[in-house]
Each structure stands twice: as structure tokens, then as C-alpha cells.
Amino acid sequence: MNDELRERVEQEVEKHALINAVKHDSDADVGAIMGPLMGENPEFREHGDEIPGIAGGVIAEINGLSADERRERLAEVAPDELDELESEDEEDEQVLPDLPTADEFDEVRMRVAPNPNGPWHMGHARMPAVIGTYKELYDGWFCVRFDDTDPETKRPDLDAYEEILDAIEYLGFEPDAVYRASDRVETYYEHARELIEQGGAYTCSCSGEEFSELKNNGNPCPHRDKDVGTVREEFADMVAGEYESGEMVLRVKTDIEHKNPALRDFVAFRMIDTPHPREEASEYRCWPMLDFQSGIDDHLLGITHIIRGIDLQDSAKRQRFVYDYFDWEYPEVVHWGHVQIDAYDVPMSTSSIKELIDEGDLDGWGDPRAPTIASVRRRGIRGEAITDAMVELGTSTSNVDLAMSSIYSNNRDLIGDESDRAFFVRDGVEVPLTGSGPEEATPPIHPDHEDRGTREIPVGQAVLIEPEDRPNHEERVWLKGLGCVKYTRDTFQFTGDDIDAVREEGVDVIHWVPAEESVPIRMRTMDGDVTGRAEPGFEEYDADDVVQFERIGFVRVDEVDPADETDAVVYYAHP
Template sequence: MDDELRERVEAAGEAAALFNALKHGSDPDVGAIMGPLMGENPEFRPHGDEIPGVIAPIVAEVGRMDETERRDRLETLAPERLAELEADDEEDDRVLPDLPNAEAGAVVMRAAPNPNGPWHIGHARMPAVIGTYKERYDGEFICRFDDTDPETKRPDLDAYDAILEDIEYLGFEADRVLRASDRLETYYEHARELIDRGGAYTCSCSGEAFSELKNDGEPCPHRGKDAETVREEFEAMVDGEYDSGEMVLRVRTDIDHKNPALRDWVAFRMIDTPHPREAAAEYRCWPMLDFQSGVDDHLTGVTHIIRGIDLQDSAKRQRFVYDYFDWEYPEVLHWGHVQLDEYDVSLSTSTIKELIEAGDLTGWDDPRAPTIRSVRRRGIRGEALVESMTALGMSTSDVDLAMSSVYANNRDLVDDGADRFFLVRDRADDPAVELPVVDGDAPAPAAGRPARHPDHPDRGDRTIPAGRVRLETSDLPPAGERVWLKGYGCVRRAEEELLYVDADIDVVRDGDVDVVHWVPAAESLETLLRTVDGDVRGYAEPEIADAAVDDVVQFERIGFARLDSFDPEGTDEPDGPTGEEDLVAYYAHP
């Protein structure tokens, strides 16, 4: 790291430490500010291993300031950050606006997922917001699976339960769960009534022919059919007497409407591909989403609909049906799309599925996949994701979700309960090295005893044998220089060994000696750490074997991780990709 970059890191690190301390009313921590620091300064990321050491003395200095000193210093260094804090202090806790014309106890909202695969992270926004509104208004949350397209968005039978599990993970529960594919007869009955009201007609035009007529504002030649003929042909559709593309049922709208997309839109079409659900496999006449969803919203009493700004035409189409039936249309709120940083994989269920099928991802919970299953396996709590999603508000513009905000929320939730451990990574560009620790200026202790958690001395210390140790090469000092093995003491490097100096922490406080993590060479557990950037191998200290699967721990100087599987005795095959690991952990965040 050159001097110019170091100065920028120091300035940004000090601003981040001051902001963090003032926001949370506590002393800052290097781990707590690393996520926001790297997220806001992507050019720092190639130096991620060096930055904690650069900013540690600055963070310590901020920790010695009182609140007034911190506020004055932040105003000098980054006045816009102080203004952001003051704006946050004044902002109402409820970042979501009140629903229009909402009555407590009478609000009904629905999430309407297409179960063509488990949810990606962007999908979490809808249940997060609906669940929050349900709690605010003592309302009802419906989960309705819009699974009426067995061909182009073919349902995945496992996705129904997976989506309900995702909703539960986010902290909510649907009051009612519906599957549209169970309700075909209901849609048929409403189609028949619509035909009788003069609101629909059967059409055998090719798609190209109708599109040309529609764009020219010309009526379809089938538009003038009498209701009896339309009814007979629709019954033939229901009975499966037409092939795909041979006949559709159209809603009669306004052929002169200024928006061609609203002119006589399709309500039902024929699909030859059987539905994967056995209960729906015999049906061939399927409703389009705008018809099915519009009917269901009315029948289930939905009062408020949230949908993407790109789906504004859906409400306009459905209003034609509502007018024919003399129904009152629900309140509608539109929002923009969620765009996500950090991941190389797009927020697309079909893209993720293709990568899994090609073997480029190991599954929906691969840490590289931008899915709810993935962040859950990484030890990120649903509450953290909900808080970040609701903080996006209801803007009709596309919004950016910084994963650093999710990480910050999760850090607040897990930090207190996460015991600390050491993990020495063994990477191609920074391999682990072994050196003996021997007597030097003083006799070398047999073990180190770092705290299990710095804020909870009652949890006691860990015991780490120190006869022969592993360090990351980048932490090894030059010959003749000193380094502090955390929880153990100060050592000086000879060529092929570390000479014990003493346990006087003042050398660290004076800023002369770096503090590094380490593990014993013999007793450590071979570890696979699965991350968003790929798998990392290394060695964890032995006492981590006393933890349990699903525990979230902090690997000091690295970050938080969820323990996924253990095989310290080599007796069983662990769940890791190779079966060679004593421990598999999923990296959460800094």
C-alpha cells in the first residue's frame, strides 16, 4: 500500500469510526466498520488484509474520545456524515409511508410468488414490507402462489415449501396460503359470467395477425360473435379440444385505447404442457396472470396491492374486468426494482437455476448465489434483511440495496452472542507458515489464553497450545522484528523460529507491534470457509470443536461465520465439497 492510499484509508477509516461511534453510542470496533468502509470505497478491497492494521490505531484513538470530541472531529473531517446522523436522529422510525385509505384491522395484502424456484434476495422485499404493514395495521397477510403458467415459468414442486420457509425466516407467517392451480374451476366460472356480460370473446387469430390488427386499432373479426358461440367455444377450450395457440379468450376492452397493450387482452390460452402438480395436471385451459390475479384479489378481499412500476398496465387491464363485475379495485402502490451490489450473479431465478444445473453453483444456498437460502446459511438473520428492505421505502425509482447495510444490521444482532476464535487462512497468495515458539528474553508459555468474548469476561478464556504455531505469511514479521500473538504475548522472529519476548501489552498500545491471530500447528482443525468470493482453506483453533453447528462465531480479524458441519475425529463424512475438512463454515460478513 503506497503512502497516498494509506492516507486515504486513514481518513476514511477515521470518518467511519467516528460515524459508527456516534450512531451507536459506543466505542467503535474495527470489524464493525470494515463492511461499510469497503462498501463505500471499492478501491480499498484489494488491500483488505492490510486495512485492519492501518485503521486499528485510529479506531483506538476514537475510542478514547468523548461524544463531544467525536462530533466536533466528524464535523471537521466529514460534515456530510454528521448531517446524515442528525437527519437520522430526526427521522421517524417508520420508514414506510402509511397506506392510503387504510383502516386498522381491515387491511389485507398479498404476496403472489411464482414458484418457479426458491427466492433470490430481491424477493425478500415484498414479504418484508407486507409483514411490516400487517403488524402496523393488525391486518392479514396472504401468500398466493400464482402458478398458472406450467410452460414458460414452470413451477418447481420444491419451491412452494421453500418460499414459505423463506417467509418464516424473515419473521412472518402467512395467514392464508393459496395455490392458483387449485382454483381453475373458480376462474372458469368467472370467465363464463364475463362472457354472459358481453365482456369476453373467443379468438382464433394467430398472435401475429391479432398484433397487427391491435396496433392498427382494427377490431378482431371474431369480436362480434354472439355470447352462445363464445360460450360453446370456451367450453371446448376447458375440455381441452384445442391445441396450444389455436384458441384464446379475450377480454373486450377499447379497441381504440391509446395504449395498444390494453386492447382486447388475452384472459385464457391453451397450454399442452401438463402442470407438474398432480392436482392440476389434467387442465389445458389456463388463465393469464392478469385475469387470475384480478379475480383472486377480489375474492380474497385484498385491500392494498404492491407491484413493480413496470406492471402499471396490469391494474389498467384488470379494471376492465372489475368494471364488468361492478367490483371496487384495491388501492395500488408501485415501486421500482431492487438492485444489489456485491454479487456477480444476477437477481434472476432462471439464471441461478441455469448456473446450478451447469455445476457453476453447488445449489440455491451456495454463498455465491444471491438467494435467501444462501444468506440464511451464512448466518445472516432474517430480521437484518427485513430492516434493510423496509429502509428502502416505497420509491417508484429503482433502488440500490447495499449488502453492507444488511451486514451492519446483522452485526448488531449477532455480535454479542458470537464467541471469538482464530482462523489462519492458507491461500495461494498468502499461505500459512509454521514456526516453533521458543524461549527468548523470557521463558515461552505453553499456551495462549485469549478471551472468548471481549465484552463478556464471564465466558472465560480459550486455551491455545503454543509450541509450534501457524500464521498467515503476511502476518509474519521480518527477521529481527516483533509481532504480538494475540492472547499469548510478544515474539521476535529469528530466521526459522519465534523467540518469546514478554507479555507487556504496552508495546501494542504504543503502536510499535502488530497484533496477529495464530493457531497451533498440530491441534488445529482443517477448515473450509465458504465465501461470496469462493472457498478459502485454513486452520481453526482447537477449542472451536466445542461449539455447535449453526453457531455464529467471529473469526478474529476476518469476520463472522456460521458453523456448518464438524468432523474433528474423522469418523463421518462432513457436508463440505471434498469430505476432507474437519470443519466447514460459511462466511457471513466482516
């Protein structure tokens, strides 16, 4: 390497090392800059063995500078690059609106309150993504409280408790505490008894139809004026399980003439004969309704801010009646609209997904066609990619649409640099090879990271290509990583052309695998399973590795050595 080229290498290394250090606010790293350095300066590649040694000395000097000195030096050598980094920093600033009255509290305290009636679909991800981000913004506190006091209509799934906590961790957050409402039933009874003593609740044996007619007409229930002693005794009988389902409820006294009938004397407790699936709660028969249970817990847990769907505005209004009886201050509420996610034919509903699984239309919560956290995770999509997309939606009261393409874009940024490349051919067409060509192809493991080496792919006597890549008679194509061939009499004949055939003559580049030693693969996608063959060596990957099939997209390795010796299995993530 002559002195002039060495000086250019040092200048480019300094620029890329400064960008790396400033962007990540850390020391620069030789391995991290080699890809972009070589990508921008292809003429350096023939000196690839010498450059790491030169880079090491330059990087050592940069790592000896302070953060301010690095930024000042970058402003001298590459001001446009610094401007771009600063513009990215501005884009990374807070996306969410400020929480109302947050500065009035010593600590912002929030809750994620799932019903554990099944694993989470994609819409559920929005709540922990936003609440977890607010916790970080305000150095606050958040808990997960499982609102599992409906053992019949929304019957808890015992596996869902841990699956939901696992999903929250996958999205990038760890709750400060975890509660199960079914462990706190006695607490709700205590507050019900106190409410009864205040004259704020009464037991009612009207049928649902009878009370609905009274309520809608603004007429009081005949049981509304029972004396406190009678209500106390009848509620004790409810707690003791003396009534059957539907025979008796406890109602909160509100305003029987309220303009919104949904707020008139709502039910706080009802009888349910179906035992709770959790053994610890299986003896209870008198269960609180969600509005009562959640309202009590929000106060006792010191919740300062609630985020909930705009369709739950009535819940806040019902709970305020209870808070008024106890002289409590209601938390700040942020209402938001529903999120709709494209790209799925399956409804984003826990019950609908469960029904499709039971009927055999989906093969589980991790089926790539299912709009579930388990599915996207199995496809190799990082939780951070979902969280960032959800946070960018903000907290508008309008319904919002989320394109999966935005999640894919986020994920591509996260995995693109670290994912190895490989060839995979779907429904391959076999084409014999003739002429003088290499016995082995050596495409790079990653085109931007030459230091990671090459793949060694034996060529053999024939290759498999995708049907749509078959050229016309006498047409040339470039077999990626191998060379130029002409399609003649149903064979590929090596032509000896160099890469200028692609750069200057527009010869198409296609991928391929050797016909004899390739690896059978089943690729699971949102549109169904696809079979094909991957290049030799693919079987060396481990489950959970993410690889980019060139010209196809990213996949997560699911099963590379199946027990039944069938095809290896990968899950398609996105282009």
C-alpha cells in the first residue's frame, strides 16, 4: 500500500470511527466500521488484510478523546455526517405527548391490566409499549395486574399469566410488581361492606330484564331502599355462596335518572357458579365486576395515570361514583382509539383466534398467519421493532392504523447488519452446468462485513434455480457468487465474462443452490408453507438464528434437525 492510499485509509477510518463513537456514545470498534468503510470505498478491498492494522491505531487515538472532543473532531472532518446524526437524535426525542399533571405527583404510577383469557394478539402490545415508555420517560413505576375476576365469560387460561409476562419482557419491559385480582377478592369484599355501611350499595334480586326496563325508564329498583342491615346480611350470604348464579347482585347507588342509562345503579358483584381455574381462587362464588375491582385496585396501588380505550369512558364514570363515596381522588385518564393492523386475514381477537385454533384452521398461537405476539416472535421479529412502531402511534383518541411494513422496517434496521446471508431456491428447476467454471462458489457471509468471511458452496454438476429465473435461450445470467453463464440447450455454460457483464451490460443476477448437496427446507409464511432447498451448510445454524435468504427476505431458523428427519423449518419474517 503506497503512502497516498494509506493516508486516504486513515482519513476514512477516522471519519467512520468518529461516526460510530458519536452515534453510540461509546468507544469506536474496528469490527463495527469495517462494513461501511469497505462499502463506501471498494478500492480498499484488495488491501483488506492490511486495513484492520491501520484502523486499530487510528481508533485507539479516537477512543482517547472525550465525547465532546469526538463530536468537535467529527464537525471538522465530516460536518454533514454530524448534522445527520444530530437530526437522528432529534427524531429519537420523545414521541409521546406529556402525561397530564405528571409534575404534580412524586412518582408517576401506571398499570397494565390484562385479562389472562389467552395469549396476546398484536393489538395488546400497544399498552405495555406505551406505558413502559412513559415509565422510562418519567422514571416512574408500573405494574401488571391481571384482572381475572371473571371465571366464566372471559375464563382465565392458566398458561396465559406467564405467557403475557413473557410477552411484556419480549417487548422490552419489566414490571415493578405483578398482581392477580383473584388473589385480592377479600379486599374487594371489605370495600363492598364499607360501601354498604355508607348506604352506597344494595342487594338486588331483579332479573336482568326487569332491572333493564326500570333503568331505561329512570325508575328505581324496588330493592334500592333496603335497610343497611338487610343489605349487609344478604351480601354476607352472597359471599358465603348461598345464592345461585343470577339470583342476587350487589349494585352501586348512582343517579337513577342519569342521562346515560349505562351509569344507573351498576352491578358491583354477581354470583358465578363456575369455579375459577386457579386453585387458590376456586372456592369463591361471589365475584366483583371489573369496574368495581379495577377502581378499588387503582386507588390501593396508588395509580396516578390510566390509559384505556375510548370505548371505556363509561368505566371511568362508573368508578368515579365509587371514588366519591370513599372520598378518593380519581387518577388522570388518557383515552385512546383502537389500533388496526393490516396484513392479516385473521381477526385480531383472542376468542376468534382461539376458535380457529380449536377448529384446526390455525396450528397454534405461533402460526405465522395469526396476528399474535407469539407468531411475530417466532418469525424472528424483535420486540423492540413492535414497541417503536406502537409508540409512534401516540395516544390519539381517533382509531389508528398500523402497517406491518413499519414494524418490518424497524426490524430490518435491528437485524440487517448481523444476519448472515444464504441462498434458498423455491420449487427449484434443475439446470446442468457445462464448461470451465469454479468448483466452489465463495459469496460473502455478509456483503457489508468482509471480515466475517465467505460461504463455501460446492458447485457440482447442476444447479437449482427458481422457475421465474430461467432465462431465454442463449441469454446470459450471473449466478450470484459463481459467475456468468449462458442458457443453451437446457444447460448453463460458463462464459468467462467478468462482473462488467452485470455492471455495464445489464446481465441479470440470480441466486441458486447446488442440485446435489443442498438442504431441504420448509419455509412457513403468512400465505402458507413454501418448500425449497438452501445452500449446503445451512444445517449448521441453530434454532433462533436469523438469516437473510438473498432476494427473498429474512427468516428465523425454527428447527434444523427435526426428530422425524423431515425438512428443516424456517419462519419467514419479512423482505
